[in-house]
Amino acid sequence: MTALTSLQGHILTPTGFVHGSLHLGTDGRIAGITGEPVSEAQVREGSAPIVLPGFIDLHVHGGAGHDIMEGGDAAWHVARLHAQHGTTSLLATTMTAPQADLDAAFAALAPLCTAPAPNAARVLGVHLEGPYISEARLGAQPPFARPASFDEIHRLHALAPIRLITLAPEVGGNEALIAQLVAEGFKVQLGHTTGSYEQGVAALRCGATGFTHLFNAMSALHHREPGMVGAALAHAEFAEVIPDLLHVHPGAIHAALRAIPRLYCVTDSTSAAGMPDGDYKLGRHTVTKCMGGVRLADGTLAGSVLSMDQALRNLVNTLGLSLADASSRVSTFAADHMGLQDRGRLQPGAWADAVVLDRDLQVQAVWVEGNEVLLK
Structure with a gap:
């Protein structure tokens, strides 16, 4: 370098x-x-x-044929691929999985979270996306959902620093844990949830501060049942969105831009990012990259192949944002959400x-x- x-x-x-x-x-x-x-x-x-x-991506599962959950040096390959596209810091994002799988993934992530690696984005820590989510809103998450456990969170955090936790507030006992998690320094956001508008608002009052891939894998907006999307649009300061133009229609992104002051972008990228069409791993799932997207065998979207430079271009060229506004949404607002004033x-x-x-x-x-x- x-x-x-x-x-x-x-x-x-x-x-x-x-x-x-x-x-x-x-x-x-x-x-x-x-x-x-x-x-x-x-x-x-x-x-x-x-x-x-530099771009900041708080939701990265993989890239360059490597998945965060596979352990070994996978995270370095992932961070290197995303650095090629302008991402300078990221959160390595795990999948819903058995305890042993998470322990192994965290142990492998520890060295990269403590020291920068050459020619790679800085890994700031871990986004624990599940396993504390709804079995009814798994999306592309494997079926190992369970209620939140302080013991498990503390054990994993001792292996590699957890910076962000996604949970479904309606899952037994999860809402009651939010305030304590926040008091201990964890950021909590809501996702993979069947929760109601009221449950979303209650979780925000407990200290949750964001929403995971807004619109996707959460209860939708209806005018008599606003759902988790309604809670986000009405009350959120922060939320992440995947602007690959597959996960969310541009019109829905425009609505979120008007409603959520610091809506920011993530890739939710998988091991298929930067790779040719074919089959790849996403946790314990096999996913297929084709036609610019990644899907399970049943057609469910399973993360993306998005890069943050393409996200920026989509914001400017398709959604019509100014370059300064788009830059905030691929960088500054994510830093703000994590409390990082020097990035x-x-x-x-x-x-x-x-x-x-x-x-x-x-x-x-x-x-x-x-x-x-x-x-x-």
Whole structure:
């Protein structure tokens, strides 16, 4: 990896774009940004490189033919694949599984969560997506759902840091645990749930702060039964959405954008990401990549093959968001949800996590904590 001294171009800062230079200190953080303000129109019409905060993906199951649940060095291959597409930090996301499978996956993740790996996105910790979910809303999760267990959570957390937990609040005892989980520093979000609007609101009052892949694998909005989607649209500050244009219709994403102030994007990517069509593993499931998606044998969507740079392009080119707004939704808002003030923004003191794009929003260079990722 190459040490960064400065980057030049149109740089997106928290107060808008400037045309100038981003300077790095000796510690992998941003020492300063100099330049003159420019409009987004000038940025998109010009030929200078576009420098955005590195993408942050809080929901990553796999990539490059590797699945987080397989253990070994799978997480490094996954983090390397996503770094090629501008993701500078991520949460390795597990599947609903027996205890032994989770123990093995967590043990393998521990080294990557404590030290950065070369040419790879920074693994900030684990998103425990299940097993504390509804058996009736498994989606593509294997059938090992069970009520939340503090003993299991603490044991897993001792192996590798859990940063985010998805649970279904209506599953026996789960709602009562939310406040204690939050008090212990875990972020809790609601997903894979048959829960009602009322149960969703109650869970938010207990301290849950987000919703897992909004609209997917949760009780839908109906005007007399608003469901978990209704609770999110009416009350959420944060929620994740998969903008691959397969999981959620653009119109539904527009509705969520109007309702949820800090709606942010995730890939929910699987081992099939970055790979040709064919069969791949997702936890204990075999999934098939074809026609730009990933599905179980019965046709159920099973994660995605989305990358965060494509998510950005979808937000801008299909949904019509400004580049600055789209950048917030693939970076800053995810950092905000996790309480990370030194990631997801280009400003002095923040980590030098940056992605350099051309005017077509194609990745030209990626920097993780001040080190350049060697692109293929």
